[in-house]
Amino acid sequence: MTSDETLASAERSSTVPRWVIKAIALFWLGWVVVYIGTGALRSLRSFLLVVLISVFISFAIEPAVNRMEAWKIPRGVGVWIVYLCSFLALGGFSTAIGAALADQINSLVNEAPRYLDDIEAWLQRNVNSTIDLQTIQQQFLEGGGINNLAERFAADLVNFGTALLNAIFYAFTVLLFTFYLVAEGPKLRRAIGGVLAPKRQEMLLTIWDLAIEKTGGYVFSRSILALISALAHGVLFEIIRVPFPIPLALWVGVVSQFIPVIGTYFAGALPVLVALLDDPRKALWVLIMVALYQQVENYLLSPRITAHTMEIHVAVAFGAVVVGAALLGVIGALLALPFAATVQAFISGYLQHRNHEN
Numbered sequence: 001m002t003s004d005e006t007l008a009s010a011e012r013s014s015t016v017p018r019w020v021i022k023a024i025a026l027f028w029l030g031w032v033v034v035y036i037g038t039g040a041l042r043s044l045r046s047f048l049l050v051v052l053i054s055v056f057i058s059f060a061i062e063p064a065v066n067r068m069e070a071w072k073i074p075r076g077v078g079v080w081i082v083y084l085c086s087f088l089a090l091g092g093f094s095t096a097i098g099a100a101l102a103d104q105i106n107s108l109v110n111e112a113p114r115y116l117d118d119i120e121a122w123l124q125r126n127v128n129s130t131i132d133l134q135t136i137q138q139q140f141l142e143g144g145g146i147n148n149l150a151e152r153f154a155a156d157l158v159n160f161g162t163a164l165l166n167a168i169f170y171a172f173t174v175l176l177f178t179f180y181l182v183a184e185g186p187k188l189r190r191a192i193g194g195v196l197a198p199k200r201q202e203m204l205l206t207i208w209d210l211a212i213e214k215t216g217g218y219v220f221s222r223s224i225l226a227l228i229s230a231l232a233h234g235v236l237f238e239i240i241r242v243p244f245p246i247p248l249a250l251w252v253g254v255v256s257q258f259i260p261v262i263g264t265y266f267a268g269a270l271p272v273l274v275a276l277l278d279d280p281r282k283a284l285w286v287l288i289m290v291a292l293y294q295q296v297e298n299y300l301l302s303p304r305i306t307a308h309t310m311e312i313h314v315a316v317a318f319g320a321v322v323v324g325a326a327l328l329g330v331i332g333a334l335l336a337l338p339f340a341a342t343v344q345a346f347i348s349g350y351l352q353h354r355n356h357e358n
Contacts, residue, residue: 050170054177056215056339062182063216076183083175093254096247103244214344221305222257228301229253229293233271236289240282242275252290264294 041048061082068078181188189208193201230253237245248271255267268290276283324336 046170050173050177052339053174054181057174057178058181058185059212059215060219061178061216062185062212063220065182065185075185076179079179079182083179093250097251099244099247224305225297225302226253226257229256229297232293233290236293237271237286240275240285240289242271242282242286243278244274248274256294 061079064082065075065078068081069075073081189205193204196204230249232249233252234245234249237248242248251270252267256264259266268287271286271290272283275286320336320340324339
């Protein structure tokens with residue numbers, strides 16, 4: 001080999017192959033895209049959450065709007081009718097629960113001196129005979145503890161006001177998005193399907209319609225179960241003579257059906273607490289009756305009512321709640337079950353479409 005050939009060979013061996021340069025460039029380009037995309041997702045998290053909630057609500061109420069459209073009611077008017085009925089139901093529920101809670105808090109405040117005397121007597125008998133809660137209270141007041149509590153309460157009140165304004169803004173945004181998703185639903189589906197091939201377009205519209213039908217059916221079945229639960233618990237609470245039987249029955253019915261996984265326990269806690277303040281024996285009866293009704297619902301009512309709509313397996317529901325809480329906190333936990341229902345509806349619709357094609 002001549003010296004020129006040796007030099008040319010050395011130059012070729014020292015040159016970086018093109019595929020290596022291309023791989024490095026693609027790596028850094030991908031890193032930039034992921035970095036920018038991650039930042040954009042963080043910035044748009046609130047917006048995406050609003051869209052997610054709006055899509056689910058639109059799926060839940062569109063069957064009712066479709067029914068009203070068949071009665072010659074315009075879709076936009078149908079959405080407002082659903083909104084009005086929902087607001088009235090929510091307002092009635094909140095008023096009933098708020099009145100019951102206010103009365104119980106007022107009763108608790110009036111009975112607080114007696115409770116303190118009972119606690120003081122118990123502590124003197126079982127802990128130390130020199131304990132004097134009046135002295136502790138006086139020291140607390142003189143030491144500025146009440147001022148610190150007042151300052152913290154004022155700060156919490158300001159934070160609560162800010163959070164309430166944000167919640168109102170987000171609620172208005174969700175309602176606006178939902179209105180357009182439902183009122184313009186058929187046009188939106190045709191616009192999205194228009195960019196697809198005819199076969200894909202037919203599949204998309206079929207799956208979309210099935211998902212709406214099943215999600216609406218899921219919400220309808222939950223509402224029926226909530227109504228039955230409220231009626232049954234109202235009768236039971238009236239028999240036991242629990243204070244505020246109707247508000248507490250509404251609370252148990254709604255919360256047990258629409259809060260995932262822990263809703264049953266959370267719903268039963270309030271009537272048990274109210275009954276406990278009135279009479280401990282009533283609290284025991286309430287606990288027994290809530291547990292018995294839950295078994296009747298699980299094995300007799302729920303399978304029959306949800307047979308023609310959609311039911312979510314307990315393990316799937318629990319996993320959805322865990323994932324939702326990890327991703328979005330409390331809001332994610334509350335939305336986990338409805339979102340899982342919607343996803344299950346899409347999957348079910350896709351499988352039904354494939355089976356029909358085959």
